[in-house]
Amino acid sequence: MNAVTFRGERDFKQKGDGSLVTLKALYMNLRIKYKLIALITAVMLLVCLLMLIVQQYAFEKYDEELYRQSAQSLGLTAAGIESELQKMERLSYRLATDGTLQSYLNKIKQAGTEYDRFVIADYIQTRMLEIGGMEKYVLSIQMTDYYGKEYAAGTKLVTSSPERIRMLKKETEPNKGGNTWILPDEEDRTLSSARLIRSYQELELAPLGVMTVRIDMEGLFHDYLNKAGGLENMELYIMKDGHSIFPALETDEESKLNEFIAGKQGYTTAGIDGNRYFVAYVPSSNTNWTYMTLIPYDTIFERVAAVKRAVLLLLAALFVMAVILSVRFSKGITGPIERLNLKMKRVQLGHFDAWEDEDDKQIPMDEAGQLHRNFRMMVQRIDDLITENYVKQLAIKESEFKALQAQINPHFLYNTLETINWTAKMNRQRSISQMVESLGFLLRSSITIKEPLIQLKDELDIVSHYVTIQRIRFEERLDFQLDVPDEYQTTMIPKLSLQPLVENAVNYGVEHMLEPCRIRIRAWHEAGRLLIVVEDTGPGMDAGILAGLKSGDVRPKGSGVGMRNIDDRIKLLFGDVYGLQVDSERGAGTTITMALPYERRDEHV
Incomplete structure (x- = not known):
């Protein structure tokens, strides 16, 4: 008998272990998406069960606390009413x-x-x-x-x-x-x-x-019931020797209330006329009265029952929402992995291009998204390695060409210009010598001067060398006049701010005239500002070209430094109250006024 029993238990245990192994194998073979759904569903069921247990315990404690608080509320109400009645006694005594x-x-x-x-x-x-x-x-x-x-x-x-x-x-x-x-x-x-x-x-x-x-x-009952947190349907009575002092009741009603009074303060539940009530009572400390409250049982626990129903509905809604979210969540994780698997199969067949689809634009920045991006970078790298051998020689030749270009540096240009200058002097070509010297000065100034602000005299030197070159080109057609007092020579102005204005005057004035064109630079100061004017007697500009130069839409001839650029630099350095003002009219020439802050600087500083 014992052997048979032992064998039966062993068979049952083996069957149980086999069932566990089968369930485990079934779970392990599930797709990741279904594993996540099963896991989240099990967790939510456990959470809901625990919440129901905690809710039941909490509401039981709440019921006990509610009984106790209701009795205490009656005590506070009775004490308040007693106090008011004592005031009435004192009032009657004061009157008497x-x-x-x-x-x-x-x-x-x-x-x-x-x-x-x-x-x-x-x-x-x-x-x-x-x-x-x-x-x-x-x-x-x-x-x-x-x-x-x-x-x-x-x-x-x-x-x-x-x-x-x-x-x-x-x-x-x-x-x-x-x-x-x-x-x-x-x-x-x-x-x-x-x-x-x-x-x-x-x-x-x-x-x-x-x-x-x-x-x-x-009024007294109503006020003190509200102060003590009484319910709307609460009824308050004052009993004395089995009779109701207030309010007045019939004899049978008084006898029913007396059945619940046990002497000391307390509370109970009772049925009256088919309805269930919560009864609390407390004796008076000054008289032989007893204060009693009757609260319909449904009134007390109606809200509690409503909360219980709401909690159950909320748990059910949370469970359904958790299942829906788990499906979407698992799809959000496994979907990118499945698409990545398809891409790997296409790349395995040798297709390195046209492997992205529309869903790739919505890949998140999590680990799955990183897998997609790393795979794309890997495929692109493989494709680059395949084509690298075809462009490698071209890249080497291009680098060699750039190395040769780098050998032509500014020092080589200075030396070359100096050689041309001495050759011109030896052949008594004064014009060529002047042009080469001026060009060398302009080149050296544009490269060596690093500061954004230079003295006005240095900027005028740049302008003078530029005009020297243009005079040799245009001869008597270019009439250049410089009217800048010495007191303004040390004033600081932005680098390369006057030369582009003179260059514009040459390009839009001298080049378009057969008769002589006068370009004049004047300077004076007023109201704390230094005003430098570049004016020419050229043909002037139409309103459209003038607006384009101001806005930067029209690219200027020559160096390419536009008036918009100069005006922005001045405002950036000194403020919006300074800058350029251009006045031009077809047939009346062009006047450009540059407004700068007037600050004299000692030349020896």
Whole structure:
């Protein structure tokens, strides 16, 4: 028997192990996309299960805390109401012992005539209003004199019947001036603080009347329930000796409420008239009253049940969303890998071009995207290596040619120009010698001067050598005049800012005229600015060409340095208030004004 049992257990264990191996093999052979979907789904199921367990535990603790907080809320409400009722007691005492009111009541008692009561009535009502008529929870103050005449002040006055006046006197007499709580009845549905008014003059303590303060219990209950965080459907009761002090109830209703009071503060749940209620009660610390609240059970837990339903719906929605996102997520990971696999197969067949598709434009920057980019770079590198042998010799020849070109450096040019100059002098070719010297100076200036700002005299030297070359070219057709005072010679200006302006005057003025053309450079200063003017008597320019030169759309002749370039450099160095201003009109020549900051510099600095 034992051997059979052992063999059966072993067979069951082998079957179990075989099932696990089969499931493991099935999982391992799944595509990565389905593995991710299964993994995310399992994780979400576990998370949802844990959240449900935590939710159930949290709501149970919440229910217990809700019971406790409701009982504490009732305690706070009862304490607040007790405090207000004590204020009403003190108010009735202050009214009953007020010297002014007692003097009026003594006069009425001694005189006893209708006329006296009529005269004094207005003073009594005014005094009652001054003392307590504006208290928040006072409906009215009712006072009767020694003869049973009633005086009232407040917001909601009532007229007491003779029977009620006799009842008030009867109820307050045993307390001998102490506070007496008058419970609601059919005639007056409010709770009142009443006391016998006794004369304290010469300590005779003779009765003078009855003082009654009617209390707004509904307003008092409503305010303190709100302060304590009470619910909308909460009902508050004050019980005394098995009877409801407020509000007034039928006998059978009072008996049902008394069944739940166990003496000390507590709470319970009970069924009343087919409805389930949460009952909390607390005894008064000053009287033998008991405060009780009834809250419909559904009112308390309706929100809790709604939250539970919302949590369940939220978990279900999260689970469905997780499955959908897992499908999209897995597709986003495996999709690029599958496309990369197809590309590798095409490259394996020898196709190195036209292997990109439209989906490659949306490849992200993650690892899969890096695989695609690295594969593309690898294929391009292989293609480059294949064609490298065909262009290698061409590249070598091009590098050799550039090396030969580099041998012609500026020093070689200077030496060559110097040789031409001496040859011209030996052959007495003065014009050629001047041109070569000027050209050498211009070349040396453009290469050796590295500073963005140079002195005005250095810029004028560049202009003079340029004009020397152009004079030999145009002879008497070029009339150049220089009118720059010596005091401006050390002023700093941007390098190569005047020579291009003179070059423009030559290209657009002298070249287009057969008669002599005068080019003049003038300079003066005003308002802290140095103004340098280059003007010519050439044919001028049309508005279209002038606008093109200013905007840079028209490329200037000669060196290629346009007025837009010069103007931008000046504004960049000195500010937008400086720069070039061009005035030209067809047949009236061209005037270019350069505005620079005027700062004289010592030549020896």
